[in-house]
Amino acid sequence: MLVLAACGSDSNNSSDSTSAPAASEAPSSAAPSSETPATSAEPATTEAAGEDLANLQATLDASGATFPQAFYEEQIAAFKDDAPGVTINYGGGGSGKGRQDLADQVTDWAGSDGVVKPEDVAKFKGGEFLYFPTVLAPITLSYNLPDVESLQLTPTTVAKIFERQITNWNDPAIAADNPDATLPDQAITVAVRADGSGTTENFTKFLDAAVGAGGDGTWTLKSGSTVEWPADVQAGQGNSGVAQIVSSTPGAIGYVDLSDAKAADLQTASVQNKAGKFVAPTLEATSAAAANIEVKPDLTFFTGWADGDESYPIAAQTWIIVYKNQTDKATGEAVKAWINYVLTAGQDAAADIDYAALPDSLREKAVAQLDQLVIPSS
């Protein structure tokens, strides 16, 4: 934030940036269990940046993941109030498209739910790039059993349900997970994504890590944006399409992001985490999970199957990807200001639209990484 103030007014004067107020106020060690992460130091920073934001003039084109699209659109509108000279167009289109467009230098930044594969790094024509994590969200297991008010599932049971080995709700495995519930004798309908999706990728990554290659081998379908589902699953377009199948089919279960599950008024199951606790899909439990994961130096990570009693085990994370070496002063400064905005003021607004904010520890790393952006002085 002060970083931004410095570069907006005078690019040589960067000494202020070392004492970013966020770092001093946020107790990073307490972040893991924090109920409302990322609330520190916002008023001061946005005010400090306000004047310089007003001077920015640029149009930023971007495309990519649809999972954070609602969040980015809200933030773009809010950012416009502070920086009326900056126009940001976020086209969506999927993480793969976002990475491709950035690699081809068609866009100024990309939204992506996944990281660039090692073999694709060389295809990025603008050279080295940086990952800035922005928001997280739990992926719910939404189900349609009006008479079962709460449902608990272990990863093994989830894997068997989605592999169609468990096909009835009264299966002993489900009963063992739910000693107190009365489970109906009803066939299970499994709803999945028809389109290639980061949600599928994160859901299958969780299964692969928990009970697949990383666990006891129950899950055999590996992970990816499209996997080889059994023949009798039902497929819908987008999170809302899966939610629609679940809400219209008694006995259905599907993986849906939290905001769509809420919008469709679906029941969601608690899932057993790595620590053996059943945790409901909440924003807090997702931020808690993110605080317990190992973050690589380039700020990439996987939020699913995290340690910690409070952690919800299935989550999606998303990044803004930008080139480290910006080629244009105005664009570079606008990119920096925009990412800074998302990492500060944007974090507060995330919960209102069902996205989980980054834990403070991670957010600080991301803000600090903004200094690595190289912006030409003219």
Add this chain to the structure above:
Amino acid sequence: MAVVPTSLKAKGGHADRAFTILAAASAALVLVVLSLIAVTMTRRAWDALDLMGLDFFTSDRWAPPDQFFGAAAFIFGSLLSAAIAILIAVPVSVGIALFVTQVAPRWLRKPVVYITDLLAVVPSVVFGLWGVLVFSGTIKGFYGWLHDTFGGLPLVGHVFGPSSASGRAFTTAGVILAVMIIPIVTSLSREVIDTVPPADREAAWALGATRWEMIRGSVLPYSTGGLVGAVMLGLGRAMGETIAVALVIGSNAQITANILASGDSMPAVIANQWGEADDIQKSALIGLAVTLFLITLGVNLAANAIVQRTIRRNQGLS
């Protein structure tokens, strides 16, 4: 006044030549564009085709995480859903065409034609959304009845297997496609039937034929070629339709005799998976596009051949 014709003639000569060149160039352009598309697409699909070999066309397993891409299930789904669409659309379309041209009183013809043509204006995504939000939920019950009634019979039972739980199935896609191709098949059929010489029909009347005998004896033989052409055109359209099918077919890569199960089609899987596909998967999806291109080309060539043969036969008869 004598000057005018000469100047006109001189101008006409230039204009004629320019027109000839322009027309020839337009015709050639279509061919050039088509072959360029085929060449570049095949080149971009080569990685996947090279990786998979013949398995690309014969395997029904599509597993991007394993980098295994078999197109057979999608080819099957495209053909089956289009076949169901034709099965439903053709009798209805020819029926409407015959009604309008032969049966309906004059005052009723225009409204019926108008309403059928109106179907063609509905964007395919609207049909798709209606299909997924309303129709698939409604027809699910009918599928259940079909399965209960016919599922136990030998052979036929396989065709009416257990219904897809969400109602998204080959048949759902087929029905939606049928509604979408009815306007074009109807209007082509109508035009074909309109070309039946009045003398042929009057001859049938004169021999004391009933209306049905007249249609069977005079109208249908004369227009068979044109009708087949209309049907083939509808088939081509049905196989290429993307978004409506993507929404209602259920997106399951499988080959099954059960028309009540969910499947997938070539254009649908391209639309669904393109956004998040990595390089090799994109290459495989382009391979699907090439395959679709070849199949529709084949269908159209076959349609043309059938039409030509029928016309020749009709001329031989008359």
